[in-house]
Amino acid sequence: MIEYQEATKRYGAGTPALDRLTLEVPAGETCVLVGPSGGGKTTALKMVNRLVEPTSGRVLIDGRDVAAGDPVELRRGIGYVIQQVGLFPHLDVAANVATVPRLLGWDRRRIDSRVDELLDLVGLDPAIYRRRRPDELSGGQRQRVGVARALAADPPILLMDEPFGAVDPVTRGRLQEEFLRLQGQLRRTVVLVTHDIDEALRLGDHLAVLAAGGRLEQYGTPAEVLARPATPFVADFVGAGRTLRRLDLLSAADALATGAGPATEGPAVDPGATLAEVMGALLTSDAPAVRVAADGSVMGWVTLDSIRAALRVEDAAQGAEERP
Amino acid sequence: MRRAPRLLLTPVLLTGAAVGVVLWAHSGAAGAEVGVLATGRLAARLREHVALCAVSTGLAVAVAVPAGVAATRRTLRRLAPPLLFLANVGQSVPTIAVLALAFSVTGIGFRTAVVGLWAYSLLPVLRNTVAGLAGVEVAVVEAARGMGMSPAQVLRRVELPLAWPVILAGIRTAAVVNVGTAALATFVGAGGLGELITVGLDNQRDRILYTGAALTALLALAVDWAIGTLGAVVRETAASGTDSGRP
Numbered sequence: 139m140i141e142y143q144e145a146t147k148r149y150g151a152g153t154p155a156l157d158r159l160t161l162e163v164p165a166g167e168t169c170v171l172v173g174p175s176g177g178g179k180t181t182a183l184k185m186v187n188r189l190v191e192p193t194s195g196r197v198l199i200d201g202r203d204v205a206a207g208d209p210v211e212l213r214r215g216i217g218y219v220i221q222q223v224g225l226f227p228h229l230d231v232a233a234n235v236a237t238v239p240r241l242l243g244w245d246r247r248r249i250d251s252r253v254d255e256l257l258d259l260v261g262l263d264p265a266i267y268r269r270r271r272p273d274e275l276s277g278g279q280r281q282r283v284g285v286a287r288a289l290a291a292d293p294p295i296l297l298m299d300e301p302f303g304a305v306d307p308v309t310r311g312r313l314q315e316e317f318l319r320l321q322g323q324l325r326r327t328v329v330l331v332t333h334d335i336d337e338a339l340r341l342g343d344h345l346a347v348l349a350a351g352g353r354l355e356q357y358g359t360p361a362e363v364l365a366r367p368a369t370p371f372v373a374d375f376v377g378a379g380r381t382l383r384r385l386d387l388l389s390a391a392d393a394l395a396t397g398a399g400p401a402t403e404g405p406a407v408d409p410g411a412t413l414a415e416v417m418g419a420l421l422t423s424d425a426p427a428v429r430v431a432a433d434g435s436v437m438g439w440v441t442l443d444s445i446r447a448a449l450r451v452e453d454a455a456q457g458a459e460e461r462p
Numbered sequence: 463m464r465r466a467p468r469l470l471l472t473p474v475l476l477t478g479a480a481v482g483v484v485l486w487a488h489s490g491a492a493g494a495e496v497g498v499l500a501t502g503r504l505a506a507r508l509r510e511h512v513a514l515c516a517v518s519t520g521l522a523v524a525v526a527v528p529a530g531v532a533a534t535r536r537t538l539r540r541l542a543p544p545l546l547f548l549a550n551v552g553q554s555v556p557t558i559a560v561l562a563l564a565f566s567v568t569g570i571g572f573r574t575a576v577v578g579l580w581a582y583s584l585l586p587v588l589r590n591t592v593a594g595l596a597g598v599e600v601a602v603v604e605a606a607r608g609m610g611m612s613p614a615q616v617l618r619r620v621e622l623p624l625a626w627p628v629i630l631a632g633i634r635t636a637a638v639v640n641v642g643t644a645a646l647a648t649f650v651g652a653g654g655l656g657e658l659i660t661v662g663l664d665n666q667r668d669r670i671l672y673t674g675a676a677l678t679a680l681l682a683l684a685v686d687w688a689i690g691t692l693g694a695v696v697r698e699t700a701a702s703g704t705d706s707g708r709p
Contacts, residue, residue: 187608214610224605228623238609287609
């Protein structure tokens with residue numbers, strides 16, 4: 139678990155880069171720091187591995203102040219994926235991935251097998267890519283090597299600073315998918331920085347929305363942030379399409395209406411389909427309802443009314459959570 | 463090594479040219495020329511010349527590379543401008559004046575010449591060390607720090623390897639220029655190939671003059687080739703992941 143306690147960073151006088159940030163990232167979950175530039179996202183991220191030292195306040199990992207020990211030791215236990223990837227251009231892929239294990243003094247055999255394992259994990263064939271140099275890789279491949287390098291020594295914590303920022307939208311989407319798959323498998327405590335709200339909603343278990351001046355505007359799950367923006371800033375940042383975005387977070391099963399079916403049978407969808415997909419199916423067919431079917435048997439229907447009801451149910455649930 | 467034949471082309475050509483020069487020098491030598499141009503005497507001048515260049519360039523590297531490293535450390539960054547100024551002074555004062563100044567301190571001979579050449583070659587090495595290290599991408603250095611390299615490890619494993627081509631270019635410049643400048647060492651009694659040139663000039667013996675000049679030029683080319691090759695070899699061994707970066 140990572141805890142920020144009133145963590146503040148000032149560079150000279152004037153508005154702070156990060157203003158009394160207090161939040162907790164539970165172990166094994168992904169916290170996305172999101173906001174416009176100047177919001178102190180990267181500053182907050184770098185406080186965890188002490189590339190930035192707080193002016194006041196502190197950061198704890200599993201209850202221990204990070205400032206207590208040796209920063210070099212601390213960093214070897216934290217995976218770090220940097221904005222422009224930062225692969226070492228003079229070393230091949232294998233040597234890049236092996237950076238931290240080498241610092242930790244692993245033996246050659248263990249390092250070699252770990253490198254192959256990690257390249258497999260991020261979807262790069264070791265036989266092909268081990269000996270490649272960073273300048274012989276595409277942007278997406280470099281990002282993958284960056285992730286493999288960060289995971290090399292199996293750190294419980296992963297810091298990712300705009301990890302998918304430098305690639306085209308298609309590659310970006312694929313890398314995000316892979317991240318979700320990896321994180322589902324590995325369950326690391328991840329702090330990820332992005333300025334892209336869609337990426338934040340997609341990847342985060344928790345969102346910390348930071349505004350200029352390093353103020354935390356809201357901390358909550360993607361569903362909470364979409365359903366109940368805490369401040370006008372958050373509402374504005376999340377954007378006018380936030381209701382539509384909420385549909386991405388709910389599935390057909392959440393809006394299932396049972397009982398008598400509609401007069402006209404619409405197209406069929408899987409219960410795991412997002413409500414956004416269902417909505418698309420509804421809009422492009424003449425039918426008033428979409429059939430939800432699993433293994434050939436119809437489970438029920440989704441209609442516009444049942445979608446509205448699902449959103450209302452969720453609103454109520456969020457409201458109940460917020461009231462102590 | 464598929465590249466071996468090409469790699470050896472330059473040294474073979476240079477050696478051939480040197481043998482040709484010596485043969486030409488011997489072919490028509492007459493009177494006093496015979497003694498001055500004897501193979502043993504030429505070899506002695508060449509040895510003196512090589513020693514002057516090697517020692518002065520070596521000392522310049524030993525001083526300027528650490529100074530350049532120091533000047534690019536975050537805490538010592540303010541050192542860079544005065545250091546570069548000093549090195550600029552060393553290079554902009556004419557060599558002959560540096561030699562004269564050194565002469566007044568260390569007297570006549572090898573040491574004086576080395577001091578002069580050393581002062582003259584500091585700047586290219588220092589300037590390129592600073593430029594090379596400053597040119598290393600910030601993201602790469604930050605990644606290295608963020609992954610838990612100590613400052614010394616960042617320098618040794620990341621900064622110096624990446625700055626190496628630029629630093630080596632500075633060393634190459636300094637060494638090649640030194641070969642030419644060392645021809646002046648004869649004025650402080652340090653011998654070298656320059657002695658042939660001055661003896662030839664003073665006695666209007668063109669054969670001696672040309673021999674000295676040609677050998678100096680060939681030596682400069684040889685030094686240029688040797689350092690260039692060294693750089694390529696070091697880069698290649700450093701690049702293969704298995705040979706580098708062990709603790």
